[in-house]
Amino acid sequence: MWLNKINFRIFYTFLFLGSCFLITNLFSCKEDKKVIKQTEIVFKKEGELTIHKVSDSTEIKLDIEIADTEFDEQTGLMYRESMDKNQAMLFVFEDESERYFYMKNTKIPLDILYINANKTIVSFQKNTKPFDESSLPSNAPAKYVLEVNAGLADTWGLAIGDSISYQ
Incomplete structure (x- = not known):
């Protein structure tokens, strides 16, 4: 019985930490938007x-x-x-x-x-x-x-x- 309580605690602890990790990464990805700068096209005299x-x-x-x-x-x-x-x-x-x-x-x-x-x-x-x-x-x-x-x-x-x- 005490083994099941420990397994549930470990399970819920991992579930909680995993959820926190996932949420943190989802929101931090939105803030790290990369700006792609277009290459400037210059006139080429032909x-x-x-x-x-x-x-x-x-x-x-x-x-x-x-x-x-x-x-x-x-x-x-x-x-x-x-x-x-x-x-x-x-x-x-x-x-x-x-x-x-x-x-x-x-x-x-x-x-x-x-x-x-x-x-x-x-x-x-x-x-x-x-x-x-x-x-x-x-x-x-x-x-x-x-x-x-x-x-x-x-x-x-x-x-x-x-x-x-x-x-």
């Missing part, structure tokens, strides 16, 4: 692009990063914190067709220039809103898409019919 204005023969020179792989086309300027005024991203597609872009995970407001196979600007989407997932169509066949900081298309006085060259 070429130079010139915009040729038809109206006054002005040329605008830009350093460009080129998106010509499926991964680059899917991510574009997503997750970037900023981009210099003289920098841009040029998307180069294999075919010329109507394009649809959106601003998912894109922190920088942009002007999007749609450019045909002849390297002539055919349409714009200006002052796009960061993180907006609405479709931004080209409304005309495009082989190239150039993304620059929002407001620059107006600042530079760009128009449909202006052209680009790049290397």
Whole structure:
């Protein structure tokens, strides 16, 4: 009989201590949340692009990063914190067709220039809103898409019919 009382005491003591240990660990885990810091994506100059204005023969020179792989086309300027005024991203597609872009995970407001196979600007989407997932169509066949900081298309006085060259 006294053996059963000791076994019950030991059992309840272990049960109590085990419960305390479990509760303590559950609450301490919530306080130890790890913050995962995203790696900063920096601009990588892969070429130079010139915009040729038809109206006054002005040329605008830009350093460009080129998106010509499926991964680059899917991510574009997503997750970037900023981009210099003289920098841009040029998307180069294999075919010329109507394009649809959106601003998912894109922190920088942009002007999007749609450019045909002849390297002539055919349409714009200006002052796009960061993180907006609405479709931004080209409304005309495009082989190239150039993304620059929002407001620059107006600042530079760009128009449909202006052209680009790049290397």
